[in-house]
Amino acid sequence: MESSFAIIAEPNRRTILSLLASSECSVGEIEHQLRMSQTSVSKHLRVLRDAGFVEVRVEAQRRVYRLRPEPLMEVDAWLTPFRRFWTAHVDALERHLNQMDLPPNKGKKR
Amino acid sequence: MESSFAIIAEPNRRTILSLLASSECSVGEIEHQLRMSQTSVSKHLRVLRDAGFVEVRVEAQRRVYRLRPEPLMEVDAWLTPFRRFWTAHVDALERHLNQMDLPPNKGKKR
DNA sequence: CTCAAATATGCCTTGACGGGCATATGAACC
DNA sequence: GGTTCATATGCCCGTCAAGGCATATTTGAG
Numbered sequence: 001m002e003s004s005f006a007i008i009a010e011p012n013r014r015t016i017l018s019l020l021a022s023s024e025c026s027v028g029e030i031e032h033q034l035r036m037s038q039t040s041v042s043k044h045l046r047v048l049r050d051a052g053f054v055e056v057r058v059e060a061q062r063r064v065y066r067l068r069p070e071p072l073m074e075v076d077a078w079l080t081p082f083r084r085f086w087t088a089h090v091d092a093l094e095r096h097l098n099q100m101d102l103p104p105n106k107g108k109k110r
Numbered sequence: 111m112e113s114s115f116a117i118i119a120e121p122n123r124r125t126i127l128s129l130l131a132s133s134e135c136s137v138g139e140i141e142h143q144l145r146m147s148q149t150s151v152s153k154h155l156r157v158l159r160d161a162g163f164v165e166v167r168v169e170a171q172r173r174v175y176r177l178r179p180e181p182l183m184e185v186d187a188w189l190t191p192f193r194r195f196w197t198a199h200v201d202a203l204e205r206h207l208n209q210m211d212l213p214p215n216k217g218k219k220r
Numbered sequence: 221c222t223c224a225a226a227t228a229t230g231c232c233t234t235g236a237c238g239g240g241c242a243t244a245t246g247a248a249c250c
Numbered sequence: 251g252g253t254t255c256a257t258a259t260g261c262c263c264g265t266c267a268a269g270g271c272a273t274a275t276t277t278g279a280g
Contacts (some may be wrong), residue, residue, distance in 0.1 A: 002164075003119070003121065005115070005119045005124065008115050009113070009115045009116045009118075011113065014115065014188070017192070018191065021191045021192055021195075050118075050175035065115050067192070067195060069192065070165075070195045070196040072189060072192050073196055075134075075189065075206045076189055076193070078124070079182060079185065079186050079189075080130065081131045081177065082127070082131055082138075082177070082182050083186070085177060085179040086179045086183055
């Protein structure tokens with residue numbers, strides 16, 4: 001029931017996801033590569049799993065985690081209405097922003 | 111200093127951003143259209159402003175808020191490494207996932 | 221069955237965040 | 251200057267989530 005956005009608000013979880021984007025990993029590998037405590041890794045993976053970001057495969061004593069794309073696709077989809085603010089308008093937008101950000105003579109407080 | 115991801119973790123803030131994606135709005139307009147309290151709207155706008163998601167324009171007694179693209183571009187950029195999991199691979203990925211999810215004969219618990 | 225390795229979970233504490241209320245600030249108008 | 255409209259801010263409170271520690275659980279080995 002937690003929004004995908006809330007899930008990826010956590011920096012450690014984003015790091016884990018980025019790592020899993022390279023390749024699937026066991027808990028121990030994540031723990032070691034990211035220098036996080038095992039407890040923390042397991043808990044974050046639990047959250048990621050419940051939210052559908054990852055899935056597990058049991059392999060001997062190891063649990064190998066792998067990325068699932070759906071929740072991130074949802075985030076990607078949410079961005080759609082905003083893309084018109086930069087896609088294909090980049091140059092025009094930049095000109096516009098520069099014009100707003102650097103009023104040459106206004107002497108603003110800030 | 112707050113990550114853009116933490117900012118958009120808040121549902122009301124996402125709603126405000128979506129509204130601003132349609133057109134710039136004053137605080138009162140947001141308050142009315144989204145049925146949120148003025149206090150709440152102002153506070154969220156403050157957070158969004160500090161994080162660079164919006165900018166203000168003073169117009170008489172009104173403050174008109176407008177979207178700024180940079181932070182969302184950052185989110186969009188973070189998604190890049192993950193897009194290969196669905197862009198242009200959709201069908202292949204689906205086949206792959208189906209193959210993993212529904213082992214035809216393994217008799218899994220679940 | 222016992223032990224060890226890998227991982228998960230429960231409990232507790234602490235800190236951050238959102239909501240509401242009252243109040244402050246600022247601009248316009250008389 | 252005083253009043254009113256529009257918005258911002260400070261304070262208090264309840265909630266919730268993350269980290270740490272200890273412990274439980276699962277799986278493999280002997």
